[in-house]
Amino acid sequence: MRGRAAAVVTAVVLLAAAAVGCSGGDDKADQGGGSPDAMPELTPAPAELEEELAAAIDKARACDWLDESECMFPFPSSRFETDNPKTPTRRKLEFERGALPTNTKGVVVKDTAWKRLDGWGVGTPIMTTIAGVDPEGSNFPSEADPASSLEKGSGTVIVDMTTGERVAHWAELDARPEIAEADRTTVLLHPLTMLEPGHRYAVGIAQPVDGSGKPIAVSNGFRVIRDRLQTGIGPVEQRRARLDQNVNALAKAGLARADQWLAWDFTVMSDKIVTGGLITMRDQAFAKLGDAAPAFSVTEVLSTTDDGGPLPEGVARRIRGTYQVPSFLAGDASPGRLMIRDTDDDPLLSGLEYTAEFTCSLTAAQLAGTAGARPVVYGHGLLGSARESERGDLGLAAANLMPCATNWIGMSEADIGSAVAALGDINLFPSNVDRLMQSVINQLFLARLMTHPDGFVAAPEFRTASGGASFDTSEVFYEGHSQGGIMGIVATAVSTEWTKAVIGVPGVDYSLLIPRSNNWQKYGPVIAGGYDRPVDGLLILALLQQLWDQAEGSGFARHLTTNTLSGTPEHQVIIQVALGDHQVANVSAEIAARTAGVPIRMPAVEDPGSGRVEPPFGMDSVKAGENATSLLIYWDAGTLPAPLGGISPDMAEPWISECEPGSAGDKTVANAACADPHEFPRRTPDAQRQRNEFFATGIINDVCGPDPCRTEPRNG
Structure with a gap:
């Protein structure tokens, strides 16, 4: 047996020697990790264990052998x-060839966009495989009680190796409803804030x-590290x-070496990568614009809707047109086009102009000259x-606000x-990110303008x-609301043009x-059509997130209000959240606010549901009647609170048991608990x-009295 193992080991050693200098995972550079610790004496690994591990590594040379069930696990x-x-x-x-996924058409993911990165995303999911695990029996910190992740005995631990501090998080089993129970093996860890750029984490x-309470066997790869077995x-x-x-590092943080089942690390990309591209742009x-106004052209003036009907009450004129913006995209900047970059991979002006469309709605009051309207940039949805x-x-x-979008x-x-x-071939995705940055x-x-x-006011x-x-x-x-809220976090964080924003039903970390x-x-089915293994839906989103962080709220929430980016003023924001939102998860809005340092108004809701506590752990709070410079406000329509886990409210058991299966249908009216409240806050008179x-004075007045903020529809 030792002879056969030696033969395999020799082959692997030769392959490793050839790969030194081009394969990842060495120990020379370790942000925050310091110099490698003095290694205690090692004990020879059992022959059978070494043979099995060597064979597994030889079979999947481009993969991480700490989790043999999935090439890129543990992730990242x-x-x-x-x-x-x-x-x-x-x-x-x-990434070595064979590490990144291949889709159902045999197209391999190219690493071009990912190899520009000097680490993993601030919003990266953290994942590994634990087949058959009982999360509760394994003391995993739950979404309802993330504070337990900082306590001794937590079944999962994250340590910021740059600071030595433990990171509050929750852990959950893959809950996607389309996944068969036998395939529900991925465990995900979610920090309560975005990770710190440039830091190393264990x-x-x-x-x-x-x-049944039976311990799950440790992988051979981690066993030889934990037990100091020489191979x-x-x-x-x-x-x-x-x-x-x-x-x-984990032992120092309270997870003893002997109790560890798996341990790994990763480095988070620098803020230069996360936010530097947009600031440069x-x-x-x-x-290039200088002191001038962007060039623009009015193409259409309407006093009726497109179908000939009357404009909304109070709107007297609708103006549409185009304006010119320096372009960073190749060619005509159409879908599929990529950003022009210099030799340092920084965005570079293409020398061309992008023709952007605009629409503005003017009120009767402003055109009559009775009151000057306040101009508002409006961000649309998904x-x-x-x-x-x-x-x-x-x-x-009614408020004499002039929205332009x-x-x-x-x-x-x-x-x-x-x-x-x-979604079926993620090689195409970098264009979407580049266009988002241009947007x-x-x-x-x-x-x-x-x-x-010399802008619109001159026309x-x-x-x-x-x-x-x-x-x-x-x-x-x-x-902006929904996607306009998510992207509003980005635009506001880099804006030199406005300092007050209403961020409606947002989240971070797609x-x-x-x-x-x-x-x-x-x-989900679109991804499954291109990448059809059960784990692929999560893995593909994880890879996309590394790029998305440069163009969505996850990468910019920490700079939203006072921790400003270079050349950027401080901002004030109202973050509106719809309790039990079916489209943008409440927990993702809380992560955004927690990362930005925005407090939550208390009392937040009548019933947070699922054993959650208020205020959410790690969030600052403001009592009813108190003013804050920025604030997160829940609007409660009497809908069912969000369930725990990675599943939409209308696919979770509480909704299915109380509401008409499959869709809210007539129950939206008959039973407020079944409604999707996603659009309710923006339509609520008190929120308006x-x-x-807020726009008039910069003061966030409490409009809800001593109770939670309520919106319609609701029962009781």
């Missing part, structure tokens, strides 16, 4: 990092048990020092269009085809009947919120009044 892992002294983290992502799993296997010994640092674009701002149910006209290119109506295609610049240029004396279509200015150019505001959304019922006063 320093196995797929390598030294690079030129990056801020001194690390770089690197993740530890304590000895788990199955449903002749090159890839193992090459990583031993770094992996031992992880074990020691903003600064280049406005430097895969929608700027014309959502033309709806009349947001109370904008442009498309969130990258995730707009025009991008539906490319977005769907990218943020487009939003900022639209805001400049609303305040510049006769925007003047009063007597020729005067119809709106106040001294300040512009932002309001890889977290999509499986918790009823939209998963549409997009609060917004109006």
